[in-house]
Amino acid sequence: MTAWKTATKSAARRLRRNGFIGGGAVLLILALAPPTAGAHGFAGPLAWWLLLAFCLLPLAFSIHLLFDAALFRLAASHDAEEAGLAAIDDVLVRMGLRAGDGATRTLPERLAGCRRLVWLQRISLAAGMALYAILLLDAAGGGA
Template identity: 55%
Template sequence: MSGNAFQDRAGAFAAGLMVQAAWPLLLIAACVLATPVIGLATGPQATPLSVAAWFVAAMGALTTLAFSMLILFDALLFRLMASHDSEAEGGAAVDDVLTRMRLKPAPAATRPLDQRMAGTRRLLMKQRIAFALFAAASLVAAFL
């Protein structure tokens, strides 16, 4: 970014979000490729508990992937915000995009960068909880 502290913070946060969106995708893909899910869940040794654990693991994986896509979208919005000279202009541009996409109504006042970052951090926490659910259920299913 140029030399503005606001642009540096928004750009750095966007870059961090890109990493936070990518690593769960890679780990879930590796787990799915490494595990013969259908054979373990439907084989003769399958118990109702192992089938339930695989189902919970699949739901945790899908939820994690959905949160990762939302985080990726937020990263792009933070990059858009960082491309403007001031925090007010960047926030207005993000609000305009969200309004045009009909994702949010036009706000009465533009939220500051810190409030937007706090909302995205809550989304990151939800993603991590969903990933922990996936990991725990996968371990339970693998050892049953």
Template identity: 50%
Template sequence: MTQWNSTASAAARNLGGNSICCGLTALLPLIAGPITAGCRGFAPSLGWLLMVVFCLIVLALAVHLLFDALLFRLASSHETEAAGLAAVDDLLSRMQLRKPDRTPRGLDMRIAGSRRIVWRQRLALAACLVIFAILLFTAGDGQPLC
């Protein structure tokens, strides 16, 4: 296995693990919200809707990152970096997700793009959890839940 194959495989593993972890963490407030609503009444509807929007953003980005992980796995299955990235570009153009570029981006640029998506996902997850904590605190008026 060459250096770029191991780099692409590691990127696929990291993206997959991150997307599953953040996706499951985003599901927790969606599950716990209605349960806590039965105890004391949850909170203003606007806060609840804002939290749901951020949770859905995290889940959408998790799906996007899983797709990116599959693309990195596809690239790492080829013998050369050029062949692997050409296969990814061909797949994306056949799916009509991206127009073919004149100058294809390298592996490092693609990993950097996925890292930006990971940071956006983490930011949305942090916002979701902060809103959920605020909603829990205001719903109980400082009293313990249930």
């Protein structure tokens, strides 16, 4: 197995894991927030809308990461690196997600973009968890 194929399969596995764990954490927060944090206290509707926004954002990033993992698995199914990366570009062009300009990004450039997505997912998930903690503390304090 070539080095690029190993790197691609490893990246797909990591992206898939980050997508599922982040998505699961968000869904857990969304499921636990209403019964545990309640809808009373000083945290009014704005806090709940912010919590929803900061939970939907990492969920969207998780879906994007799972899509990228599928693209990397597609690339790893080809024998040559150029063919695998061209297959990714072909899928993106056919779906209308990328312009067919003929420029193919390298594997390190694609991996850097995925790392950026993982960090954005983590930051937005941390913000959602902080908002949930605030709502939970407000409910435990029995705010007026």
